[in-house]
Amino acid sequence: MKSTIIVNIKKYRATGIKLTPQRLAILEYIDGNKNHPSAENIHEAVSRKYPMMSLATVYKTLETLKHRGHISELSIDPKRRRYDPDTKPHHHLICITCKQIIDIEAELSLSIPDELKEGFEITGNHVEFYGICSKCRSR
Amino acid sequence: MKSTIIVNIKKYRATGIKLTPQRLAILEYIDGNKNHPSAENIHEAVSRKYPMMSLATVYKTLETLKHRGHISELSIDPKRRRYDPDTKPHHHLICITCKQIIDIEAELSLSIPDELKEGFEITGNHVEFYGICSKCRSR
DNA sequence: GTTACTGCAAAGCTTTTGCATCCCT
DNA sequence: AGGGATGCAAAAGCTTTGCAGTAAC
Numbered sequence: 167m168k169s170t171i172i173v174n175i176k177k178y179r180a181t182g183i184k185l186t187p188q189r190l191a192i193l194e195y196i197d198g199n200k201n202h203p204s205a206e207n208i209h210e211a212v213s214r215k216y217p218m219m220s221l222a223t224v225y226k227t228l229e230t231l232k233h234r235g236h237i238s239e240l241s242i243d244p245k246r247r248r249y250d251p252d253t254k255p256h257h258h259l260i261c262i263t264c265k266q267i268i269d270i271e272a273e274l275s276l277s278i279p280d281e282l283k284e285g286f287e288i289t290g291n292h293v294e295f296y297g298i299c300s301k302c303r304s305r
Numbered sequence: 306m307k308s309t310i311i312v313n314i315k316k317y318r319a320t321g322i323k324l325t326p327q328r329l330a331i332l333e334y335i336d337g338n339k340n341h342p343s344a345e346n347i348h349e350a351v352s353r354k355y356p357m358m359s360l361a362t363v364y365k366t367l368e369t370l371k372h373r374g375h376i377s378e379l380s381i382d383p384k385r386r387r388y389d390p391d392t393k394p395h396h397h398l399i400c401i402t403c404k405q406i407i408d409i410e411a412e413l414s415l416s417i418p419d420e421l422k423e424g425f426e427i428t429g430n431h432v433e434f435y436g437i438c439s440k441c442r443s444r
Numbered sequence: 445g446t447t448a449c450t451g452c453a454a455a456g457c458t459t460t461t462g463c464a465t466c467c468c469t
Numbered sequence: 470a471g472g473g474a475t476g477c478a479a480a481a482g483c484t485t486t487g488c489a490g491t492a493a494c
Binding site: 184185186187204205206221222225226229245246247 | 482483484485486492493494
Binding site: 241247262276285287303 | 378380381382383386398400401407409410411413415417418421422423424425426427428429430431432433434435436437438439442
């Protein structure tokens, strides 16, 4: 266990940001997290270990990590921003009933007909698939 | 011109909602609008003609229209909700520099490999293409 | 020793709500 | 006439900001 922590500190040091206990707790929580948590989710979870953790610090840290490209911000939820530690291009599958969001790691080669490109130089894409999960369907 | 207004009132009456001057002004403004306006945008625009228009009324009307399926809500902009009078499935092309949003009306046949579907029944999808528009590129 | 992060509180935005009044249908 | 829409103001989120104190480098 101790060695895991050491490995992680090394990894987190590689982000280049100044490491504080608060930031380590945030990095530890979001690392590999597949729940697309909001700032409030992160604050709530991390507060259990570090009760002093302030929500403002969470927001400021997320902003820093986003600018350095270590996390990405999702505009999937109209009510609040969600964050994703996976910065590789990927897509999302959303249950329209329970709102859960699942990663889709498949490569989808998408292209727009030239005549619709309006002179844009396309740099990326993101697909949201909508559907009903099996749990919601069985109700 | 007068006949156009009559035609439009007929069309708007078909929405089934109770028509008030405020609602007509909102419907007229968003009808065919390609700017994906926010509630504030709509309020600002409509206020020029109807200074009494309240922002709360705009929100309530948009909520009503959304529930009846006459407009759709976009989660593209993390700062505020935007609305789209086009409820047919379509996609969006977003300039990462100036943030303008353009409709892409093309049919894109997208599918997820079964093994990644997690038991979901897929009902729809929405693609965001990112790029740089020609105006931004020439700077 | 500097630089910059933290926590708090306040402020800023967007969106929602309660309620009395008013107006479509 | 009745039900629902309007406008106002207040409240309720979510997110940002300023600042004094403190910790990482």
